[in-house]
Amino acid sequence: RDLKVARLAKLQGDKKAEDFDRLAEEILxxxxxxxxVLVEQLKRLDSEANxxxxxxxLIAAAETVIAQIDTETLAKHYGVKLNPDDDDAKSERANLDKKLNILTDALYRKGxxxxxxxxxxxxxxxxxxxxSKKQLEEIDKQFEANFAELQKWAETTDDKFVLLHIRRENRHDRIASALKxxxxxxxxxxxDKKLLKKRIRLLGELNWGEWKAHEETWQIRRFPSKYQPF
Structure with missing residues (x-):
């Protein structure tokens, strides 16, 4: 089974979608x-291209992963200081660390x-x-609930999650905080070109026209569509 799961990770491209689905269904x-398998399905749906x-x-796949994690067990375990001399406790911590990482990753992807x-x-x-307005209200509730859950298990300003934190600051019109x-x-x-484009957008939302124009000029210099021949 582990070998099949390892093979799934190598079948992430669109051209291999049928093989991926067939193997995932077989394992499940x-x-x-x-x-x-559920994690690999989530990653496949959450590829940058798709x-x-x-x-x-994608949201449904993330919720399926999240539902498999026993958060009560996590809460109980991390509420007790680890005994460095207890090999069984260290082994359990390593196993739960993996599940915690899966949980926070799924919450981030869902958000x-x-x-x-x-x-x-x-x-x-x-x-x-x-x-559409009703849908937006429901999405807002889901986003906030999901973000609150992520905050229980991770520091959302950490590098891995900070873009979601920035999005939330922006949603709450705390644009200067998001920019910081x-x-x-x-x-x-x-x-990172995408991050620099996000900065230009935030500067525009702040109505900092001069800074926005400055960034747009530098963006062209940083990432020219064509380079001068030597």
Whole structure:
């Protein structure tokens, strides 16, 4: 079974979708809700190329993963200081650390997907319809509940989760706070084009036109569409 799961991780591309689904179904048929398979299914839906195309499925996949984690056991375990001389306790901690990482990763992916879904609805032609407004209200509730759950288990300003924290600050119109966190993130990843584009957008939302224009100019210099020949 472990070998089959390892093979799943190598079948993430679109061209291998049928093979992935067939193998995942085979494993889950024999071992329902096998967590490593559910995690691979989530990662596949949340690939950079596909995540915005399958947001509802992605959210459902994240919820399936989250549901498999016994959070009561996690809470009890991490509420007690680990005895460094207890090998059994250390082994249990290592196992639960993996589950904690899976939980926080799934919560992060779900939150990001909810944020994208919110943006898609707001930018749609029917954004002002009663149905869209109800959907946006529901998404907002889900986003906040999911973020609160993530905060129970992780520091959301950590590098792994900070983009979701920034999104939440932005959603609550704390744009200056979002920009501060984003600048810190950029200082750690100074050549990330997507982060720099986010900064331009936030500067625009703050109506800091001069700074926005400055960043746009530097963006062209950093990432020119064509380079001068030597």
């Amino acid at each position: 048929e024999n071992t329902p809700n096998h967590l490593p 995540r915005k195309k399958n947001l509802d499925q 990001r997907a909810l944020g994208y879904l919110d943006t898609q609805l707001r930018e749609s032609e029917n954004a002002e319809s009663d149905n 966190l984003l600048n810190q993130k950029i200082s750690r990843s100074p050549h």
